[in-house]
Amino acid sequence: xxxxxRTVFAAEVASIAKKHKGSVRAEAVTTSGYTVLFTGMWxxxxxAITITTPxxxxxxxxxGWKLSKTAEVAAFLWDVLDKDRARAAERERLAGLKxxxxxxxxxxxxxxxxxxxxxxxxxxxxxxxxxxxxxxxxENTPAPAEG
Numbered sequence: 070x071x072x073x074x075r076t077v078f079a080a081e082v083a084s085i086a087k088k089h090k091g092s093v094r095a096e097a098v099t100t101s102g103y104t105v106l107f108t109g110m111w112x113x114x115x116x117a118i119t120i121t122t123p124x125x126x127x128x129x130x131x132x133g134w135k136l137s138k139t140a141e142v143a144a145f146l147w148d149v150l151d152k153d154r155a156r157a158a159e160r161e162r163l164a165g166l167k168x169x170x171x172x173x174x175x176x177x178x179x180x181x182x183x184x185x186x187x188x189x190x191x192x193x194x195x196x197x198x199x200x201x202x203x204x205x206x207x208e209n210t211p212a213p214a215e216g
Contacts, residue, residue, distance in 0.1 A: 074101075074147075075144055075147045075148070075151075076144070077101075078099065078101065078103070078143060078144075078147050079140040079141070079143040079144040079147060080140060081099050081100065081101075082099065082105055082118075082120075082139060082140070082142075082143035083139040083140035083143060085097045085099070085105055085107075086107055086110075086115060086136055086139040087136065087139075089107060089110065090110065090112075090113070090136060091110060091111070091112060092107075092110050093108075093109070093110055093111070094106075094107065094108050094109075094110065095107045095110060101123075102122075102123035103120055103121065103122055103123065104120070104121040105118065105119075105120055106118065106119040106120075106121075109133070113135055113136040113137070114133060114134070114135060114136065115133065115134060115135075115136060115139065116131060116133050117129065117130065117131035117133075118130050118131075118139075118142060118143075118146070120143075120146050120150070122150060126150070126153060128146050128149050128150055128153070130142055130145070130146060163189050165191070165192075166189040166190060166191060167189070167190050167191075167192065167195050168187060168188075168189055169187070169188050169189075169190055169195065169198070170185060170186070170187050170188075171185070171186055171187075171188060172184070172185045173185075173186075
């Protein structure tokens with residue numbers, strides 16, 4: 070389904086570009102609600118494209134290309150938008166969680182090892198982890214020597 074949306078979007082953007090060939094600057098709204106702005110349209114060249122999603126997020130490409138490559142450029146920008154949507158969804162999922170890096174060490178034997186991992190914990194999980202770490206630290210701290 071996403072691939073079909075990508076293909077349809079790319080074809081529609083290419084069609085808009087062909088329709089406005091030589092216009093220097095052209096702006097249109099796709100059937101899916103994306104605003105497409107072409108600038109620097111000279112002959113069969115386009116200098117830049119800015120695509121704005123219905124919710125206001127923008128992506129831009131401004132390195133110039135031939136009009137015939139517009140569908141490829143639009144498909145690439147669709148992929149960029151898709152990655153941005155995925156990152157935004159991940160940020161939303163992690164909202165309210167605390168990011169914690171934990172390094173575990175194994176100092177037994179001739180080769181010590183160290184492993185670092187990142188976790189996203191709720192405030193309650195973080196409090197439990199800190200309590201556990203304090204308890205383990207207390208258990209592993211040698212008693213002061215009597216003397």
